[in-house]
Amino acid sequence: MSDPVDVDDDLAQRRRAARELGAALRELTDAAVSTEVDAATLTDLAEQVRALVPPLTAASRVRGEPATVDGGQRARRMYNPASGPGNPIAPPMKVEIVDGTAIGRCTLGLAYEGPPSYGHGGISALLLDQILGHAHSTRGKHGMTVKLALRYRRPVPLQTPLRIVGRVERVDGRWTESVATISTEDDPDTVLVEARGVFAVPSAEQAKRLFGELERLVR
Numbered sequence: 001m002s003d004p005v006d007v008d009d010d011l012a013q014r015r016r017a018a019r020e021l022g023a024a025l026r027e028l029t030d031a032a033v034s035t036e037v038d039a040a041t042l043t044d045l046a047e048q049v050r051a052l053v054p055p056l057t058a059a060s061r062v063r064g065e066p067a068t069v070d071g072g073q074r075a076r077r078m079y080n081p082a083s084g085p086g087n088p089i090a091p092p093m094k095v096e097i098v099d100g101t102a103i104g105r106c107t108l109g110l111a112y113e114g115p116p117s118y119g120h121g122g123i124s125a126l127l128l129d130q131i132l133g134h135a136h137s138t139r140g141k142h143g144m145t146v147k148l149a150l151r152y153r154r155p156v157p158l159q160t161p162l163r164i165v166g167r168v169e170r171v172d173g174r175w176t177e178s179v180a181t182i183s184t185e186d187d188p189d190t191v192l193v194e195a196r197g198v199f200a201v202p203s204a205e206q207a208k209r210l211f212g213e214l215e216r217l218v219r
């Protein structure tokens with residue numbers, strides 16, 4: 001049996017590697033949506049990128065299997081689509097909890113463009129849903145979004161450091177109601193998008209039905 005220290009070292013190494021791959025793929029995505037090179041170059045590059053798939057799928061997981069890189073005593077979702085550093089579709093938003101308030105930071109590149117030079121509204125919803133989830137989790141257990149209401153006040157600028165803040169307003173048993181906002185780091189008092197969300201901790205029976213063996217990861 002391996003020493004716990006070795007296991008932790010191995011996990012830390014895998015996380016660093018997953019983070020590195022996520023960052024490289026994010027650079028690639030950013031370059032792919034900004035490029036103006038000719039069609040022949042694009043076709044050639046598509047072939048080269050496809051050649052990268054088999055080495056990755058040589059060992060892979062399917063739905064219902066947790067990522068091993070998430071594991072360990074301090075579990076974290078490395079491939080979360082909003083905050084997972086290993087997921088190339090995540091900006092990724094970095095989240096910290098300060099005095100019970102969830103604070104996220106990220107910068108959106110051209111891959112997240114909706115209206116020209118501004119963020120796609122669905123991406124704002126993603127970031128707000130995630131930060132509301134973190135706010136809910138400060139009350140002890142992870143929950144699932146059951147309601148999410150958004151008000152888009154001003155467009156969210158791309159390539160600009162953003163601040164996403166969420167806090168719980170009301171707790172009622174396994175339900176919480178929380179509010180969250182997106183603003184720029186430079187002008188935190190001007191709200192660009194605001195959200196109100198209701199989250200629920202699934203009951204034991206619901207968690208078992210929805211997640212089966214994975215239930216322990218989400219409760």
Ligand SMILES: CCCCCCCCCCCCCCCC(=O)SCCNC(=O)CCNC(=O)[C@H](O)C(C)(C)COP(=O)(O)OP(=O)(O)OC[C@H]1O[C@@H](n2cnc3c(N)ncnc32)[C@H](O)[C@@H]1OP(=O)(O)O
Binds near residue numbers: 075129146173175
């Ligand atoms: C490796 C691990 C590392 C972990 C790392 C941590 C990361 C920590 C951050 C994660 C952050 C993720 C953030 C993204 C979170 C998603 O993306 S979750 C995915 C999206 N959500 C879903 O798929 C949920 C789908 N919904 C469901 O499955 C079910 O609603 C649930 C959640 C199981 C709850 O079921 P239920 O208990 O039967 O409740 P349900 O009948 O659905 O709702 C009852 C009604 O009463 C309302 N209600 C009842 N009581 C209350 C109350 N007290 N207050 C307010 N409303 C109430 C409900 O809103 C609902 O309203 P109406 O329908 O009448 O309008």
